[in-house]
Amino acid sequence: YNSINRIRCGRKIVNPQLNNVRKKHPEEFKTAIKSLQIINEKFAVEMPIDEAGFLAVFFSMDFIGGNTKVQVIVIAHGTSTATSMAETANRLLGIGSAAYGIDASLDESPQSVFKRLKGHLERRPAKAGLLLLIDMGSLMNFAPAVQKELGINTKAIPLVSTLHVIEAARKASLGYSLEYIYNQTLSIRDITAEEFHSTPSKSRLARMFIISICTTGEGSAALIKNILDSQLNYHGSMCETIALKLTDIESINERLNTISKIGRIICIISSFNVDFPAAHYSLSEIIEGGSLTQIQKTVDSECTLESIGNTFSTMLKNADGEKLLSAVRGTVGCIETGSGLTLALDVKIGLFCHMGCMVDRLLSNSGINEFPDRENYIKDKSDLLNVIRESCAILERSFNILIPEDEICYISTFFTYENCVH
Known part of the structure; x- marks a missing residue:
């Protein structure tokens, strides 16, 4: 949520x-x-x-439990306020004890509540830190007191809501640091305010295109565009269908090359044969609806792959994330075309991450892992390895690196029968 x-x-x-x-x-x-x-x-x-x-x-189930994660404790006034919020968060997350609640009755002294908190922490030490989610009042003073008396790194957030508890418990379960959980949980207040007061952001420019071609650009091409616009999920404005007029082959190729510099052309729909490296569909395939499912799958996959860009930026130290992602996508596309193998989406994402980290390591002159029994493997997989070597020239030219044979072999291990679409 x-x-x-x-x-x-x-x-x-x-x-x-x-x-x-x-x-x-x-x-x-x-x-x-x-x-x-x-x-x-x-x-x-x-x-x-x-x-x-x-x-x-x-x-996965192996992340639950243990004392190596930040503890999240809710303390609030009322007979069951804190325990109810903690229980709600735990049930929604499907985790037994991600958050712990301590109810403070209105007539109970802060010293008494602190004694119960201290007793809990003595039974279950918060080795990775403690985040206190407080409703109001002097309970905020518990954070420095815990730090002083128990030596536990502690932070506190006031005016707690169930959303705060869910977010903090979720991040703690994933093993994040106290500082990170604290900052992310604090942002909940900003997010809920923005839901009501934020102004709409500008639409993103399309980053992929479906091209529909006819002799006028207003006949069958416009019809196909209308069909696709009404039937496909473009994921906001990430994808767009463009109707083009065919005057001659040279001019249409020039237009396609221009568009491909702006974004990725994922398919072309036309009665004419156009020499361009993208999937082609006939008008009848679209009008009869037979190819719409495949085109939608392509759009979905491309949108997912496009979203890796931000992740690349956080993973890399020595390369521009956007430039590297573009080069990696081109390289993998060449490997798929040359080998006749098409990777499943999740495997392709994994290969993108692997190759991105590989280039980053090579740029920093870090050591590489030797591929086991490399010489025999090269003899056995020579055809695939040749395709990968030729395709990796894109990366080598773009980043002025030389990709070692060991890395070429590691890339090839992604292209197994089980990892490909059949």
Whole structure:
């Protein structure tokens, strides 16, 4: 809920552990990618790929429990105010004890409440830190008192709501630091205010295009555009269908090349043969509806891959994220075309992250991992490796690097039968 609200308010969510989560929980990550697509469709939002990392950790069960995570304790006045908020958060998150509630009756002294808090912390030490979510009054003084008497790094947030508890418990369960959880939970107040008072942001420019071509640009091309506009989910304004007039082949190729510099052309719909590296569909395939499902899948996949851009920026130290993502996408596309193998979406995301980190390491002259039994592997996979070497020239030219044979071999391991679409 909070993540969806953040996206609607134009706030970015960054998961610095995305690549590590993908490696540690590959099946959960695959499920998370599919879940994001459902969320995007049902709630008309564009969830960043970072959120797949958060979901993947939730889908795995080995992150629950232990004393190595920040403790979240709710303290509020009333017979069951704090415990009810904590229980609600725990049930919504599906976690037994992500948040703990301490109810303070109106006639109970602060000293008595603090004694109960201290007793809880002595039984269950908060080794990674403590976040107190307080409703009001002198209870805010508990944070410095806990820090002084128990030596626990403690922060407190006043005027707590159930949304604060859910957000704090969620972040704590994922193993984030106290400082990060504190800042993210504080932002809840800003988000809820923006829901009512924010002004709409400017529409994003389309980053991918479907091209419809006819002799006038107003006949069948316009008809196809109207069909696609009414039938496809463009994910906001990330995708756009353009109707073009065909005067001659040279002029249409020039137009396509110009458009491809602005964004990615994902398919072309026309009765004419156009020599351009994109999927082609005939007018009848669109009018009869047979290809709409495939085009929608392509749009969904492309939108998901586009969302990796922000993540790249947080993962890299030595390369421009947007430039690197574009180069990696081009490289992987060349490998798929040359090998005749098409990676599944979740595997492709994993390969993007892998290659991005690889380029970043090479730019910093960091060491590389040797590929086991490399010489025999090269003999066995020579055809695929040749395609990868040729395709990686894009990355080598763009970033002035030389990709070692070990890395070429590691890239090839993504292109297994199980990882590809058949």
